[in-house]
Each structure stands twice: as structure tokens, then as C-alpha cells.
Amino acid sequence: MLRSFQVTNHGSLAEAQQLRLAKGAGGPLAVPVTAVYGVAAAGKTSVIDALAQMRDAVLNSVSGWDPYAGPVRRPHLGFADRPTEFVAGFVAEGVPYTYGFRLDNADVVAEWLYTHPRSRKRIVFERRGDEVKIGPMFEAARYGVSALAPLLRPNALLLSLAGQLYAEALVPAYRWFAANLAVQQGDIDTDALAHDLGSHISRSPDNAARLLMLLRTADLGIEDLLVAAHDPMYADYLRDMDAEIAVLAGHLDHPEQILVERELSTVRAARDALYRRMVDRRGAALSLVHEGIDVPFELADESTATRSLLRVLPAMLEALDTGQVLAVDDLGVGLPVEETDRLVQLFQNPETNSRGAQLIYTTADRALIDRGNGRSQRTRTAVWQVRRARGASELTPW
Structure with a gap:
């Protein structure tokens, strides 16, 4: 669950801009759909x-x-x-974090990680330049983090290093960005x-059936x-891993749920890594059959609208299955607004979004925003607007 996101001095966003994605007292409830609306070149x-x-900095700075x-x-x-x-x-x-x-242009100036059990702020660590302070409630983590500090480059993140070297106290936060x-x-x-389509389809017959159903209803x-x-060289390994995934997925209600999810x-x-190696070796070999046409279409032969839908559907279904936060720039570009709205409804409907997935998307289509806000208060889209002012972009609630 993503509760809020703030950015300062990135791209066209010069001053601090905050996107809030939770509602209610203390913000405990995730908003399932958040739209960022603006005209072309607004930011x-x-x-x-x-x-x-x-996300890239957390996963790849080291x-x-x-x-x-x-x-x-x-x-x-x-403001370079x-x-x-x-x-x-x-x-x-299950733990709230900030x-x-x-x-700056040379180093990581500061870095911090806090938890908020029962709405009380607790320091996990605070970093200022070369100095790392461990919070008093996390003394058990001191040895592990202190052992990493001498290995940390000035231009890399401590969370990145701790996650890759599995410093237990910092792993949940690192894994949130990764998974x-x-x-x-x-x-x-x-x-x-x-690759993305083939990987998604190959994981489960249910994945292929759902994807095909959504493609058919799109009237393409x-x-x-x-x-x-x-490939026979990989088939047995993939089959065994799929069986293990199915068993683990069936134990998500286990008392040790966190360990099962990890x-x-x-x-x-x-x-996914194994499938990628197979595709690199022989290609994905994927094509589509169209009504009334005997020859299958390669992806390169499909229309822009079809490729746009094929691109976003696997990511959406993965997010719905696992409770991910999915951010999409220019959702539905090239698609009719009715079809894009059907995609948004997958996240608004509790029956199709039972694991609390969140969709954040940008659009320049006012018609899509108006359709989303015509629904009940419980399922409507939270809308933010981006405007250009004095050469910089500003983000405000709709």
C-alpha cells in the first residue's frame, strides 16, 4: 500500500509536490485508483x-x-x-514506513527510514553524509547496519545496500520497492x-484465460x-517453479503470512529470470489470431491501440493478483475511453481487486476523468491535476 509520495526538483517539478493516496483518519485506507490529469506538456x-x-535508486544505486x-x-x-x-x-x-x-550532484546528502506503529514515529535509521544513526528501538539492527556502513559509497543508498545484503531490519522496506x-x-x-505477454501467459492457464477474455471484450x-x-531445456524447471508458486499462493492465509509472501x-x-533466459535464447514466439483471418498476426502487425492494451493488461493483472501499486503514464493512449474506463474499473471493483492493489495513472483525457467520478463515493477515482506555472509544474487535488 502506498499512502503518500513527495518529490522535489525532478523533471518539471521544481518545488515539493505531494501525492496523497490514502483517506480516512490517519490515512489508513488505500485509494484504489488515483488519476493525475493535465493538458499536454503540463508535467x-x-x-x-x-x-x-x-524505485530505480533503491534497487540499483549500489x-x-x-x-x-x-x-x-x-x-x-x-534548478540544477x-x-x-x-x-x-x-x-x-503490515508496518507503516516513511x-x-x-x-545533490555529488553525493547522497541525506537518507532516512521511519516506522509508525500506532501512529508513533520511530527512527529505524537516519543518515547525514557519512554518519548513520540507528534509532533506539532498533538496537538489534545496529550491528548489521554498522557493518554495512564502511562498504557504502557516498553516491549510493544505504537501503539499497542493506536490501541486497539482507540486513533483516531493512529488508521489508527494500522488498516493498522491489516487489x-x-x-x-x-x-x-x-x-x-x-516477453511480458509470454511470461504472464506461461505462468498459469488462468492467466491466459483472463487475458484472452479481456482482449475479446475489447472488440479488437x-x-x-x-x-x-x-524450450525443453527449461520446461521442467519452469513447471516445478510454477507448482511451487501455486503451493505458496495457497498458503497466504497461513499464520506465517509474511514469510510466505517473501x-x-x-x-x-x-x-521470471529463468523465463527471460529462455526467451533470450529462442524468442517468445507469440502471435494473435483475428476473427475471419487465417494467418496469425505478429505483434509488430497489430495496431497501436491493440499494442497499448496488450502492454498494460499483464501488468494490471499481476498487480491485482499480488496487491501491487501500479503506476502507468498515459493510460489508454490510442484506446477508446470506454475501454480504458473498463481497465480502471478492474481496480475499483472489490471483486476483481480483492488484495488491495492500487492504480496510479496519468491522462490528458478529461472524458476519462469525468466517467470515473460519476460513480459512488466508495469507488470513484481520486483526481489530482498538474498545471504549469512560471516554468514549473504544480500538483493539486482536483
């Missing part, structure tokens, strides 16, 4: 890109950033010398699209999906 993409940048350069950031061009800051409030393994960090936050933005080539003329059988996300990630 909507900067909001989604900021989420992607924060292993993916140049150790001899400054932190990876994209400040407003008018000012720090960039990201702060997220979220719930991981995590944030501040970057519970997904971001879709920018163009996607047909090879990546085929699609009758069937054709996917080649698994193991499940680990096995899923390993399964």
Missing part, C-alpha cells in the same frame, strides 16, 4: 517518472550507478544545483512486449493467443 509524466526514479560519478538524478533545468528529494509513505508487511533520501511497486512509462518495443477482433511450447516473491522473481 504529468514527471510524476510517474519520479516514482520510477525512486550495483547499477557509476561508482565514480554522482547520483543518478534529473533535476529541473532551472538544488538537491533532489524523494519521500514515500507506504505499508510493508522512507526518503536527498541527492510491490511497478511502473510503466515510455515506449516499449515489440520484443519486450512479447482478437480470437486467440498462440504461444510456443517451452518466499513467494522470491520464487516468482527467480521464475
Whole structure:
């Protein structure tokens, strides 16, 4: 669950801008759908890109950033010398957290992680430059984090290092970014699209059936999906991992639910990596059958609208199955507003969104916003608006 997100000096967002995604006293209830509306070039993409940048920093600052350069950031061009800051409030393994960090052109200036049991702030750690302070309630974590501190580069995040080296006290927050936050933005080539589709379909017959049902109801003329059988070199391993995933998924109500969820996300990630190796070796071999046409279509032959739908559906179904937060830039581009609205309703409907998944999307289509807000107070979309003012973007509630 994502409760709030704040960003300062990223893209077109110069001053601090906050997106709130929870409602009620103390914000305990997640809003299932949040729309960010604005005209072209207002700065909507900067909001989604900021989420992607924060996630990338947590997962890759240690292993993916140049150790001899400054932190990876994209400040407003008018304020390139000012720090960039990201702060997220979220719930991981049943515990509310606030995590944030501040970057300048050379180093990680500051980084902090707090928990909020019973609405009381407790420091997990605070970092200022080279100094790391462990909160008094987390003395048990002191040895593990202190052992990591000498290994930490000035341009890398402590949470990134702690998560990769499995410092127990920090793992829940790290895993939230790794397993519970997904971001879709920018163009996607047909090879990546085929990989995502094939991977989703191959995990379960139910996945293929749901995906095909949604494609048929979209009135795009699609009758069937054709996917080649698994490469024999990988088939047995994938089958065994799918069986293990099914067993773990059936034990999510176990008293040790947190440990089951950790193991499940680990096995899923390993399964995805194995599938990716198979696809790299021989391709995804995926095509679509259209009504009245004997020859299957390759993905490159499909319309922009069809590819747009094929791109977002697997990510949405994964989010609904696992309770993820999914952020999508320009949702439904190229699709009729009625079809895009049906996608949004998957998250608004408690029957299709039983695990508390959240959808955050940007749009320039006022008709989509108006449709979403014509519903009951319980299922309506929370809408935020982005406007340009004096060369920078501002985010305000609708």
C-alpha cells in the first residue's frame, strides 16, 4: 500500500509536490485508483517518472550507478544545483514506513527510514553524509547496519545496500520497492512486449484465460493467443517453479503470512529470470489470431491501440493478483475511453481487486476523468491535476 509520495526538483517539478493516496483518519485506507490529469506538456509524466526514479535508486544505486560519478538524478533545468528529494509513505508487511533520501550532484546528502506503529514515529535509521544513526528501538539492527556502513559509497543508498545484503531490519522496506511497486512509462518495443505477454501467459492457464477474455471484450477482433511450447531445456524447471508458486499462493492465509509472501516473491522473481533466459535464447514466439483471418498476426502487425492494451493488461493483472501499486503514464493512449474506463474499473471493483492493489495513472483525457467520478463515493477515482506555472509544474487535488 502506498499512502503518500513527495518529490522535489525532478523533471518539471521544481518545488515539493505531494501525492496523497490514502483517506480516512490517519490515512489508513488505500485509494484504489488515483488519476493525475493535465493538458499536454503540463508535467504529468514527471510524476510517474519520479516514482520510477525512486524505485530505480533503491534497487540499483549500489550495483547499477557509476561508482565514480554522482547520483543518478534529473533535476529541473532551472534548478540544477538544488538537491533532489524523494519521500514515500507506504505499508510493508503490515508496518507503516516513511522512507526518503536527498541527492545533490555529488553525493547522497541525506537518507532516512521511519516506522509508525500506532501512529508513533520511530527512527529505524537516519543518515547525514557519512554518519548513520540507528534509532533506539532498533538496537538489534545496529550491528548489521554498522557493518554495512564502511562498504557504502557516498553516491549510493544505504537501503539499497542493506536490501541486497539482507540486513533483516531493512529488508521489508527494500522488498516493498522491489516487489510491490511497478511502473510503466515510455515506449516499449515489440520484443519486450512479447516477453511480458509470454511470461504472464506461461505462468498459469488462468492467466491466459483472463487475458484472452479481456482482449475479446475489447472488440479488437482478437480470437486467440498462440504461444510456443517451452524450450525443453527449461520446461521442467519452469513447471516445478510454477507448482511451487501455486503451493505458496495457497498458503497466504497461513499464520506465517509474511514469510510466505517473501518466499513467494522470491520464487516468482527467480521464475521470471529463468523465463527471460529462455526467451533470450529462442524468442517468445507469440502471435494473435483475428476473427475471419487465417494467418496469425505478429505483434509488430497489430495496431497501436491493440499494442497499448496488450502492454498494460499483464501488468494490471499481476498487480491485482499480488496487491501491487501500479503506476502507468498515459493510460489508454490510442484506446477508446470506454475501454480504458473498463481497465480502471478492474481496480475499483472489490471483486476483481480483492488484495488491495492500487492504480496510479496519468491522462490528458478529461472524458476519462469525468466517467470515473460519476460513480459512488466508495469507488470513484481520486483526481489530482498538474498545471504549469512560471516554468514549473504544480500538483493539486482536483
